[in-house]
Amino acid sequence: MRxxxxxxxxxxxxxxxxxxxxxxxxxDGAIPGAINIPLFSNEEREEIGTIYKKxxxxxARWRAMELVSPKIPNLLQQIKKTLTDNSELIIHCWxxxxxxxxxxxxxxxxxxxxxxxxxxxxxxxxxxxxxIPNMIPETAxxxxxxxxxxxxxxxxxxxxxxxxxxDLEEMAGHRGSIFxxxxxxxxxxxxxxxxxxxxxxxxxxxxxxxxxxxxxKRIGKTVQPEELMVKKMKGINLxxxxxxxxxxxxxxxxxxxxxxxxxxxxxxxxxxIDRILRRMKDIEIKKKLIHTLxxxxxxxxxxxxxxxxxxPRYEHALLEYEGHFIDIxxxxxxxxxxxxICEIEKFNTEDKKALEGQV
Numbered sequence: 001m002r003x004x005x006x007x008x009x010x011x012x013x014x015x016x017x018x019x020x021x022x023x024x025x026x027x028d029g030a031i032p033g034a035i036n037i038p039l040f041s042n043e044e045r046e047e048i049g050t051i052y053k054k055x056x057x058x059x060a061r062w063r064a065m066e067l068v069s070p071k072i073p074n075l076l077q078q079i080k081k082t083l084t085d086n087s088e089l090i091i092h093c094w095x096x097x098x099x100x101x102x103x104x105x106x107x108x109x110x111x112x113x114x115x116x117x118x119x120x121x122x123x124x125x126x127x128x129x130x131x132i133p134n135m136i137p138e139t140a141x142x143x144x145x146x147x148x149x150x151x152x153x154x155x156x157x158x159x160x161x162x163x164x165x166x167d168l169e170e171m172a173g174h175r176g177s178i179f180x181x182x183x184x185x186x187x188x189x190x191x192x193x194x195x196x197x198x199x200x201x202x203x204x205x206x207x208x209x210x211x212x213x214x215x216x217k218r219i220g221k222t223v224q225p226e227e228l229m230v231k232k233m234k235g236i237n238l239x240x241x242x243x244x245x246x247x248x249x250x251x252x253x254x255x256x257x258x259x260x261x262x263x264x265x266x267x268x269x270x271x272x273i274d275r276i277l278r279r280m281k282d283i284e285i286k287k288k289l290i291h292t293l294x295x296x297x298x299x300x301x302x303x304x305x306x307x308x309x310x311x312p313r314y315e316h317a318l319l320e321y322e323g324h325f326i327d328i329x330x331x332x333x334x335x336x337x338x339x340x341i342c343e344i345e346k347f348n349t350e351d352k353k354a355l356e357g358q359v
Contacts, residue, residue, distance in 0.1 A: 001101070001104055001105070001108070001116060002115045002116070003115065003116050003117075003118045004090060004115040004116065004117055004118065005117075005118050005119075005123075006117065006118075006119065006123050006124050006127040007127070009090065009117065009124075010202075012088050012090070013086075013088070014084070014086050014087045014088060015033075015087070015088050015090050016035070016082050016083065016084070016087045016088065016089050016090065017031055017033060017034040017035065017090045017092065017117075018034070018035055018037050018079055018082065018089065018090065018091050018092070018103075018114075019031065019034040019035065019036050019037070019092060019093075019121070020036075020037060020038060020039045020091060020092070020093050020099055020100060020103050021036070021038060021039075021093050021094055021099070021121065022038050022039075022040050022041060022042045022044075022045040023036060023038055023041070023042055024042045024045075025045075025094060025121075026038070028189065028191060029121065029125065029189065029191025029192055029195065030121070030192070030195070031092075031121065031124055031195060032195050032196060032199045034092075035082055037075065037078045037079055037082075039068060039071075039075070039093075039099050039102070039103060040064070040067065040068075040099075044067050047063070048060050048063055048064050048067070051063050061098075068102070072106055075103070075106070076106060076107060076110050076112070079091075079103075079107065079112070079114075080110075080112060083112075088115065089107070089112065089113065089114040089115065090114065090115050090116075090117055091103050091104050091107070091114050091115070091116055091117065092116070092117035092120045092121060092124075093120045093121070094120050094121055094122055095119060095120045095121075095122050095123075096116060096117055096118050096119045096120035096122075096123065097120070100116045100117065100120060101116060104116045125191065125194070125195075128194060128195065128198040129194060131198065132194070132197060132198055132201065132225055132227075133225060133227040135198070135201040135202070135205070136201065136210070136227055136228055136231055137164070137204065137207050137208055137209050137210045137231075138208050138209065138231075139208060139209040139210075139231070139235060139236065139347070140209070140210055140211075140212060140228075140231040140232045140234075140235030140236070141209055141210070141211045141212075141235060141236045141238065141343075141344060141347065142211075142212060142213070142214050142232055142235045142236065142237050142238065142321070143155065143211065143212070143213050143214060143238055143240060143340070144214045144237055144238065144239040144240065144318065144321075144325065145239060145240035145241065145242075146241075146247065146306070146310070146311055146314055147177065147247070147251070147306060147310040147311070147314065148246075148247030148248065148250050148251045148302075148306060149240045149241070149242050149246075149247055149250075149330075149336075150240070150242070150250055150330075150332075150333045150336060151213045151214075151240060152167065152169055152170075152175070152213065153250075153333045154240070154333060154336045154337050154340060155167050155211065155212075155213065157333060157334070157337040158211055158337060158340065158341070161337075161341075163211055163341075163344065164203075164204035164207040164209065164210050164211060165204070165210065165211045165212065166197070166200050166201070166204070166210055166211070166212045167200070167212075167213075168197075168212060168213060168215050168219055168224065169213065169215065169219060170196075171188065171192075171193050171196040171197055171200065171222075172187060172188055172193050172219035172220045172221070172222045173186075173187040173188035173192070173220065174187040174188070174219050174220025174221070174222070176213075176215055176216065176219050176220070177310070179255060179268070179269070179272045182255055182259060182265075182268055187220040187221050187222075188220070188221065188222060189221055189222070190221065190222050190223065193219075193222035197225075209344075209347065209348075211340075211344070212232065214232070214237075214317070214321070215232075216317070217229055233320060233321055233322055234322050234323065235321075235323065236323060236326070236343075236347060237321055237323050237324065237325045237326065238325075238326050238328055238340055238343055239325045239326065239327050239328065240328050240330055240336055240340075241327060241328065241329045241330065242329070242330050242331060242332075242336075243331075244303065244306065244307070246331065246332070247306060248299055248302050248303050248306070249299075251302050251306075252298060252299055252302065255298075255302075256298045256299075256302075260296075260298070266296075269293065269298075270293065273289060273290075273293050273301075276289070276305065276309055277289065277290070279309075280308075280309065282308070285304065285308050288300075288304055289301060289304055289305070292304065326343055328340065328343070
């Protein structure tokens with residue numbers, strides 16, 4: 001049985017990672033790209049754990065064998081279907097224990113070659129948490145701008161052109177506002193965020209800078225590492241500006257049009273507005289917001305939220321940053337991306353000259 005460490009996993013060219021933990025374990029945190037083919041269901045895992053605590057290891061292992069035995073042919077068939085030409089099959093469980101050893105043994109009997117990840121998901125998580133602080137590029141180019149200016153779309157535009165970006169909102173499964181999970185589910189937990197951050201840092205390895213949004217430390221359920229926050233606060237600040245009309249239209253297209261006919265939408269919006277109303281003191285503004293909610297006038301609602309709630313809070317957040325701000329006035333995403341690229345190229349040119357001066 002060949003074993004593979006987490007460090008060695010990084011150098012596998014075409015890995016197919018099979019996570020054989022129960023669905024609830026997989027949902028709690030997984031290696032990006034891993035396929036969940038569970039050896040036990042959630043209920044079976046709980047049953048075996050209870051037996052282990054009350055009756056001991058021997059009886060628990062016997063019960064596990066009873067549960068697994070009828071599943072083996074189907075389990076192996078599911079794993080076999082994932083294989084592609086020149087792929088490397090890697091099996092892991094929580095700690096690289098009996099579950100992964102058993103499955104790799106079954107595969108070998110069936111004539112399928114597989115490797116077992118030493119330490120399982122637990123070792124993977126410990127490893128990435130140790131590595132992340134040292135993987136962050138030296139300089140952060142930080143995109144600022146009022147809500148709705150299109151910072152995330154600019155990032156995606158830049159990524160498509162090969163620039164080194166970290167989309168932290170995508171990694172968190174949250175857009176960083178009270179309505180941040182609309183259309184995105186419940187948002188990611190910290191384990192998922194950390195795994196996606198590690199993967200994102202791997203993808204920009206070799207760059208001496210990264211481009212990111214001016215996110216607060218907490219995004220939804222997740223928290224950024226302190227090392228990334230320090231780089232961000234001392235970074236190069238690009239401040240995007242556009243009209244209120246552009247911002248409202250952008251947010252209507254992002255938050256309203258794709259979802260307004262979904263059965264959950266009105267409830268989600270009502271819950272968000274209720275949270276905002278509890279924080280507001282202006283009675284007249286509260287009345288206007290309630291009216292827009294009742295008549296479903298979402299463009300007007302968004303305009304009020306921007307001017308009376310989000311914009312004042314944003315101005316205060318800018319005080320946290322150390323460097324000066326470069327203002328970029330834009331009339332759309334493509335225009336903003338072009339102007340941001342101009343500033344990035346200036347940085348690259350200056351950085352190159354600095355390096356040449358040291359030689």
